[in-house]
Amino acid sequence: MQIRHATEEDFPRMMEIYAYARQFMADHGNPNQWGPTNWPPEALIHQDIAQGCSYVCEEDGRVIGVFFYTSGKDIEPTYRVIEEGAWRDEKPYGVVHRIAGDGSRKGIGAFCINWAFEQCGHLRIDTHSDNVVMQRLLDKLGFEKRGVIHVMEDNYPRFAYEK
Numbered sequence: 672m673q674i675r676h677a678t679e680e681d682f683p684r685m686m687e688i689y690a691y692a693r694q695f696m697a698d699h700g701n702p703n704q705w706g707p708t709n710w711p712p713e714a715l716i717h718q719d720i721a722q723g724c725s726y727v728c729e730e731d732g733r734v735i736g737v738f739f740y741t742s743g744k745d746i747e748p749t750y751r752v753i754e755e756g757a758w759r760d761e762k763p764y765g766v767v768h769r770i771a772g773d774g775s776r777k778g779i780g781a782f783c784i785n786w787a788f789e790q791c792g793h794l795r796i797d798t799h800s801d802n803v804v805m806q807r808l809l810d811k812l813g814f815e816k817r818g819v820i821h822v823m824e825d826n827y828p829r830f831a832y833e834k
Contacts, residue, residue: 672779674786677725677737684734685716685727692771696802703827704799710824711769719769728772728783736779738770742791749822750795753831756818758795764833765791780808788812788834797822797829806830 677685693705705711719725719739728736742765745751750758750766767787772779788794797820798805809816814832822829 672728672730672735672782674726674728674783676723677720677727679717679720681727681734681737682713682716682720685725685737686713688734688737688771688773689716689769691773695774696804699804701799701801701803703825704802708824716769726783728779730776734773735775736770736772736783738783738787739766739768740787740790741766747795749797749820750831753818753820756816756831758817758831759833762793763791764793764795767794767796780805781812784808784812793834795831795833797831800828800830 689705689711693709696702696704697706716725724739724741726738726740727734742763744763745761746764747766765787767784770780770783784794784796796809796814798809809832812834814834817831817833819828820831
């Protein structure tokens, strides 16, 4: 597998993968994370691509995974307030959002998250409290649950993780 910046040519395939991910989450006890809002919105994905923060995972020339990645100091506004815990420190960090695979092979999520960690060495990520699949993956990859954050998109709490 390989990671590269997403382009506008990838957009239709990316939206197919997000549709698959919404259904996968609903089928695995997590219907509320992306389902009710049809998340992520197309305009946000176009913005991510334009800003160079959208990535795809390819295998044999086919896009099989997608995610948002950026890094820096205090880059995620929703991470400024964390409840029931705390971040390790305030050093610069990377963040992964909107990660999804097409289900064609195991390990897509782990590959993408590990790639992001290799870019910065300090990664933060959050997931819906019902997203047990992602929580297990983050535990497996050595992330530590740091507390609870809230996003503007809905009223469901998110578990915040750091490595």
